[in-house]
Amino acid sequence: MSTVTTPVVLLRAHPYSESSRVLRFYTRELGLLGVMARGVRQGASKGRGSPGTFGEGIAAIVVRETRELQSLREFTPVKTRFGLAGDFRRLAGASIAAELVLRHAGQEPHAELYDALSEGLDRLEAVMPANVHGEVLALGWRMVQILGFGPELSACTACGEVLEEGDMGRFDLAAGGVRGPGCPAPPGSRRIGPVARAQLQSLLEGLVPPDLRGSGAHLSLLNDFTTFHMLGGRRLDSFRFLDPPDQAARDDPPTD
Numbered sequence: 001m002s003t004v005t006t007p008v009v010l011l012r013a014h015p016y017s018e019s020s021r022v023l024r025f026y027t028r029e030l031g032l033l034g035v036m037a038r039g040v041r042q043g044a045s046k047g048r049g050s051p052g053t054f055g056e057g058i059a060a061i062v063v064r065e066t067r068e069l070q071s072l073r074e075f076t077p078v079k080t081r082f083g084l085a086g087d088f089r090r091l092a093g094a095s096i097a098a099e100l101v102l103r104h105a106g107q108e109p110h111a112e113l114y115d116a117l118s119e120g121l122d123r124l125e126a127v128m129p130a131n132v133h134g135e136v137l138a139l140g141w142r143m144v145q146i147l148g149f150g151p152e153l154s155a156c157t158a159c160g161e162v163l164e165e166g167d168m169g170r171f172d173l174a175a176g177g178v179r180g181p182g183c184p185a186p187p188g189s190r191r192i193g194p195v196a197r198a199q200l201q202s203l204l205e206g207l208v209p210p211d212l213r214g215s216g217a218h219l220s221l222l223n224d225f226t227t228f229h230m231l232g233g234r235r236l237d238s239f240r241f242l243d244p245p246d247q248a249a250r251d252d253p254p255t256d
């Protein structure tokens with residue numbers, strides 16, 4: 001038994017009893033961790049000892065190797081991130097990132113993943129309303145990439161040939177990458193041109209391209225990709241909260 005002090009982000013919380021909650025943390029030192037927090041429900045509205053979802057802080061956790069759930073001794077909040085909860089699109093973006101981490105992060109430390117999650121949530125909370133979709137995409141695709149599921153964008157998934165700079169490709173969802181112009185693409189696959197490929201590459205690195213176009217189409221691709229490759233075929237409800245108001249923008253694929 002040992003006590004580990006580590007930065008943590010709260011991904012999910014479940015009530016356990018009158019006074020206890022089960023918290024699912026992503027921690028910088030111990031990876032994904034389930035923690036029992038006793039005596040935190042009364043007066044849990046603010047302050048010390050009561051993390052809120054997507055909040056970040058420093059936790060002292062009593063760890064016993066043989067236990068499924070570890071035990072929270074102390075929590076010092078650093079960032080509440082209340083700004084995420086107050087906007088359903090920001091909340092949806094944070095929930096998508098959390099789901100991917102809950103499903104695929106391990107119990108070993110992964111500082112790059114932790115830092116990307118933390119920075120992405122900060123940016124999602126702070127971004128201007130008009131640019132929320134861009135930050136949702138950057139956070140979501142960054143999680144996909146760091147968790148090891150990033151799509152192949154440079155070489156054709158059928159023949160291996162590297163796409164030329166101006167080539168129009170197709171996105172082969174099942175193969176997890178692009179199809180070059182010389183190979184037949186699966187029926188219904190999206191066209192993905194040079195601009196869209198470059199923008200997707202940037203999003204995988206966690207950067208919003210300054211001239212991001214077709215965010216509806218990018219969101220639809222992120223939805224299909226994560227559903228197929230990371231979520232066992234189950235679509236996340238969160239994507240429904242991200243539909244752009246302009247239906248035309250949603251149907252217009254990122255073709256150029």
Ligand SMILES: [Zn+2]
Nearest residue numbers: 156159180183
């Ligand atoms: Zn090919």
